[in-house]
Amino acid sequence: MDSAIQAIEFLARSEHRVAALEALSEEPRDRRDLRDATGASDPTIGRVIRDLEDRSWLAREGARYELTPLGAYVTDRFFELREGMRTGERLREVWRWLPREMEGFAVEHYEDAVVAYPGPNYPYAPVERVTHLLESTASIRGLGTTLYKSGNLDVFCRRVIEGMETEYVYSPPVLRAIVDWNPELTARALGCDNCTVFLHDALPDDSRCGLNVMDDCIGICGHDPETAQLEAVIDTRSPEAREWAEDVYARCRSEARQFDVGELAPDASRSPEGRLRVEPR
Incomplete structure (x- = not known):
């Protein structure tokens, strides 16, 4: 040896x-x-x-x-x-959702990460973690490639309406699924003065994870590559991770186009086949 x-x-x-x-x-x-x-x-x-x-x-x-x-x-x-x-043990169950296309990602910045993923006896840990993070921040910026469950979207819209400063760069299919889920509520939330929405057709890691920058932490939301449904949440208060997330978000925002709230109207002519859908809970 x-x-x-x-x-x-x-x-x-x-x-x-x-x-x-x-x-x-x-x-x-x-x-x-x-x-x-x-x-x-x-x-x-x-x-x-x-x-x-x-x-x-x-x-x-x-x-x-x-x-x-x-x-x-x-x-x-x-x-x-x-x-x-x-750190390896902490991230072992969520490795498949770690970014690979977001330039500069480093595992060592996640030594103190909080990891939430469905366990064998309790599948709701990611949903509850998202709710906690949304309730704990006064501002959020993000790359919207993950579809939250309906309960999370209810909280998200409520927090926006309550005044949470929100700036999001969405993948168009994900935003459309959110609008289809509740056109009236999303129109009200995304139409708030404190909410700015952009669209981006090729966000990095869009088949793997999304990214959020909040007041006290940053979060990676892992999702199913086919349905975009939330699967795991990895969040950290690491200053190095925050600097990385800020840079990734700024690059994507600079490439994105402004979204017009008039596009929120649901389109009944579109086929439902292959369309992303928001799931309950």
């Missing part, structure tokens, strides 16, 4: 070694401090100290122990790996 993998295994199979490095990365500690920080017994913490000293990661200065420069380097890299693996 590669020696680097062996070193990772050496740490990963001992929670006390990891806890000791975590404590020592904050400040030097004496033996009692390390025992308290790790929850290890005195004999165990003795073995941990010897193990770390044998690898030149730890040195004693008087009664206290501190990381060597090598130990600080190894600790930083190990914790970076741990955070990367945590």
Whole structure:
């Protein structure tokens, strides 16, 4: 086995070694401090100290122990790996909806992401997350390629009518489905002075996900590639993710055309076959 993998295994199979490095990365500690920080017994913490000293990661200065420069380097890299693996586990169930065409997307900006997707016993997590996000923001900008459920659209329209500052770049089929769902309510909402709507015929990742920029976070809404129905929500407060989302939105908005509210009238002559539809709940 590669020696680097062996070193990772050496740490990963001992929670006390990891806890000791975590404590020592904050400040030097004496033996009692390390025992308290790790929850290890005195004999165990003795073995941990010897193990770390044998690898030149730890040195004693008087009664206290501190990381060597090598130990600080190894600790930083190990914790970076741990955070990367945590992010991987967090996003594992929603990987298929992560952007691929939105330039600049980086997984590492989603270490603190909140992920909502239908579980085996409760399918409504994405719907409830969208409602929470809509109720928690005073403004929203987005790329509208995802069809929300009817309950989410009710909340969206109500929030717009209540004054939520709204600017959206829609895929035409998605906007048409929303208008068909409730022509009167959508005309009222999208006709508000605080709501500006654009259309774009080729939004990036339009078969995979949409994007929202809200007051305190940004959100990715994953959807079914055929029906555009909401499948998952991934949102984060990461400043780096926000900067990325702002750039993506600005580029798409600059390419979009203004939407005329007069186009909201439903067209009865169009065939319903192959048309996107809003689903209940």
